[in-house]
Amino acid sequence: MNPDKASRRTFLMASLGLSAVSFIRPASRQTLTVGQVIDRIKTNVAIPWREQTVDNLIAGTQDMPVKGIASTMMATLDVLQRAAAKGLNMVITHEPTFYSHQDRIEPIGQDSLYQLKRDFIQEHGLAVFHFHDHWHGRHPDGIATGMIRELGWVKNNDSQNPRLFTFPETSLARFAQGMATKLGIRTMRVIGDPNLPIKRVMASWGNVSLMPGIPYLAQADVLVVGETHEWELVEYVQDAITSGQKKALIIMGHLVSEQAGMKYCAEWLKGFISEVPVDFLAAPEPYWRPDQPVR
Amino acid sequence: MNPDKASRRTFLMASLGLSAVSFIRPASRQTLTVGQVIDRIKTNVAIPWREQTVDNLIAGTQDMPVKGIASTMMATLDVLQRAAAKGLNMVITHEPTFYSHQDRIEPIGQDSLYQLKRDFIQEHGLAVFHFHDHWHGRHPDGIATGMIRELGWVKNNDSQNPRLFTFPETSLARFAQGMATKLGIRTMRVIGDPNLPIKRVMASWGNVSLMPGIPYLAQADVLVVGETHEWELVEYVQDAITSGQKKALIIMGHLVSEQAGMKYCAEWLKGFISEVPVDFLAAPEPYWRPDQPVR
Numbered sequence: 076m077n078p079d080k081a082s083r084r085t086f087l088m089a090s091l092g093l094s095a096v097s098f099i100r101p102a103s104r105q106t107l108t109v110g111q112v113i114d115r116i117k118t119n120v121a122i123p124w125r126e127q128t129v130d131n132l133i134a135g136t137q138d139m140p141v142k143g144i145a146s147t148m149m150a151t152l153d154v155l156q157r158a159a160a161k162g163l164n165m166v167i168t169h170e171p172t173f174y175s176h177q178d179r180i181e182p183i184g185q186d187s188l189y190q191l192k193r194d195f196i197q198e199h200g201l202a203v204f205h206f207h208d209h210w211h212g213r214h215p216d217g218i219a220t221g222m223i224r225e226l227g228w229v230k231n232n233d234s235q236n237p238r239l240f241t242f243p244e245t246s247l248a249r250f251a252q253g254m255a256t257k258l259g260i261r262t263m264r265v266i267g268d269p270n271l272p273i274k275r276v277m278a279s280w281g282n283v284s285l286m287p288g289i290p291y292l293a294q295a296d297v298l299v300v301g302e303t304h305e306w307e308l309v310e311y312v313q314d315a316i317t318s319g320q321k322k323a324l325i326i327m328g329h330l331v332s333e334q335a336g337m338k339y340c341a342e343w344l345k346g347f348i349s350e351v352p353v354d355f356l357a358a359p360e361p362y363w364r365p366d367q368p369v370r
Numbered sequence: 371m372n373p374d375k376a377s378r379r380t381f382l383m384a385s386l387g388l389s390a391v392s393f394i395r396p397a398s399r400q401t402l403t404v405g406q407v408i409d410r411i412k413t414n415v416a417i418p419w420r421e422q423t424v425d426n427l428i429a430g431t432q433d434m435p436v437k438g439i440a441s442t443m444m445a446t447l448d449v450l451q452r453a454a455a456k457g458l459n460m461v462i463t464h465e466p467t468f469y470s471h472q473d474r475i476e477p478i479g480q481d482s483l484y485q486l487k488r489d490f491i492q493e494h495g496l497a498v499f500h501f502h503d504h505w506h507g508r509h510p511d512g513i514a515t516g517m518i519r520e521l522g523w524v525k526n527n528d529s530q531n532p533r534l535f536t537f538p539e540t541s542l543a544r545f546a547q548g549m550a551t552k553l554g555i556r557t558m559r560v561i562g563d564p565n566l567p568i569k570r571v572m573a574s575w576g577n578v579s580l581m582p583g584i585p586y587l588a589q590a591d592v593l594v595v596g597e598t599h600e601w602e603l604v605e606y607v608q609d610a611i612t613s614g615q616k617k618a619l620i621i622m623g624h625l626v627s628e629q630a631g632m633k634y635c636a637e638w639l640k641g642f643i644s645e646v647p648v649d650f651l652a653a654p655e656p657y658w659r660p661d662q663p664v665r
Contacts, residue, residue: 149601149605151605151608151609151612152608152609152612152613153608153609153612156612170601170605171601171602171605174580174601174602174603174605174606175580175602176601176602182580182581183580183581183584186584188584188606188609188610188613188615191613192609192613247663248660248663251660251663252660252661254660255660255661262557262559262659263659263660264557264656264657264658264659265657265658265659265660265663266656266657266658268665269658269663269664269665270665282599282601285469285470285477285478286477289478289481289483301600302599302600304577304597305596305597305623305624305625305656306444306465306466306469306471306577306624307466307469307470307471308469309656310444310446310465310466310469311469311483312656313446313447313448313656314446314447314448314483314487315483317446317447317448317451318447318483318486318487320483326657328600329600329601330600361559361561361600361604361607361608362559362560362561362621363559363560363561363564364557364558364559364560364659365543365546365547365549365550365558365560366547366550368542368543368546368560368564369564370563370564370565
């Protein structure tokens, strides 16, 4: 360890308004470790780290040297392959790696595809950090910040309620078309009268359950979500419309409803990680529709 | 009660190979009660009735006289209104009435839409019976039977495995297009190479979790489901494809993936209910897509 160098860097970061907590581990001049990156994330996310959280190191070890960082919405095998090819050996993923929000391995421990993915990660010296709860928990929510910027909704955002947006009046069909075009979504699904006037929009990115879906819907003309159960919130919205309420629901798809939040995460990481490259790796929308197949 | 009439009816049903168990409650010549209909369902479904089940009387009472029966995929407010207008005062629904698979009311007890729907049911003297577990548990699965008939897949069904089908080879895109056209599905979503040759198809109607989704996928070229989580089975299928497996996933939509099973249920009910009319009430696909709005 070079104490002069460490002191200079600590001073430099402190002068940028960043905590020095992230530098308590000894580090050589050239080496940034996975543990250090996680420590800096914990410091910079600036909320207390939860005891119960899915935000854990899913693969790799704290002391692995980081050569580059990939931020992604979902650490699919495709994303991991692209990260490895680019020499980005630490992957920071919002969604699970092994098909389970809680990263439970037991149900798939004997599955050959799970083993192939696990072995790929190991053989390519990758570390995978699940970064979900605290990126949402940050003030403001990191996913929301990225999505709002990508959609160009910053100026429409309510100053008191980060989920609420006000727009010049348009129809539901036009509003949905605008979102689908902006984000290039192929399989967005909409419920409601296409001519319904839309001014107030509530957005809840990712998966949304019946609660808090119901109170969200109550606050706006249309609720925008990533994914939701058909036998819960979808039925509720249908009933609200049948009962005469002027309401609608837009289901974007889970990945496309949060992806720009991890694009923004790469930018955010660059604010306190300068030793190695940090890239955003987009995961494609998984689906196509039968009349417009996509290779 | 007219004992002659009851005896004749009991004899007639017995001669059709149906149990007389359903007639143990006293009934007048004109009156069929909700409880009697449920008893006949229990008898005719011909599997032991589960202790833990969602198949319960959700609204109404056992002794209510039944004037007509509506079988439906989902007891939306729209379906209930149509049932009431037709004088079908007992609704048999595969999916929940109050936005919860377990029919839990607590979370929504104070919600005005819940109260409106509950009051509509009461004011119109409707009974609602949730018929999910045992209709699936029947041999063969009642939902599967109806879907396979509707799709015209009876001849393609494997004799040993009711979920497995074999077709003359076609491409994934053509296969998906065929299903969407046959059932009039607007928002089907497909994952996989559109040119993937399809011969073996596994179908699991309704919601499908990672398990048993993984072993289902292993047995066929394409797995067909109604609804599934994007961060679980969808990610798994994407990884399977990336790893070189020749696989695909078709997500039909939950309602359209089971609806014909409740159309068949109406037919089945008519086999042992002749006193009152029995109708199937279709619920529409909830969604449209932004470039093809539907009023």
